[in-house]
Amino acid sequence: MMAGRVAAYVLLGVVGALVAAAGALVQAAWFPGGLLLALLAVGALCYGGVKAMGTRLGGAVPAGAWVIAVLFLTVARPEGDFLFGAGAGSYAFLLGGMFAGVMCATMPKVSQPGSGPARLGK
Incomplete structure (x- = not known):
């Protein structure tokens, strides 16, 4: 059981890196829509990870x-290649993705529906 959870976390990490690479390409290609799509992808991945795990x-x-x-x-890189330009879209992708990840990772845990009161003695 523990090995399965570790494998799921590793898979989430790999998918997070793939979403970053895909978002880096998409956010600049179709500027306003691509940026929104890339940010939604990282937000959906993090929220899905919280719900799945x-x-x-x-x-x-x-x-x-x-x-x-x-x-x-x-x-x-030494060859002069880089993936991000120095535009507002690149900074919005970086900061917006970090914001979405932190927001999903720190959201409060919601109690299950139909659960009883926290104090069982009452």
Whole structure:
């Protein structure tokens, strides 16, 4: 059972890195719509991770992998190639994605419907 959870977290991390790479390409290609699509993708992945795993770590793992992948993609290479331009869309993608990941990873846990009061003695 524990190995399955670890494998699921690893899968969430890999998908987070893939969403970062795809979002980096899409956000600049179709500027306003691509940026919105890329931000929705990272938000949906993090929220889906929280719901699928039932823990906040389910949202933090893909968000962390997304941030690491995006920061890795922003580094200019010696050949002069880089993936992000110096425009407002790139900064909105970076900051908006981090905001969506943090928001999903820190959202409060909602109680299950039909649960009793917290204090059982009453």
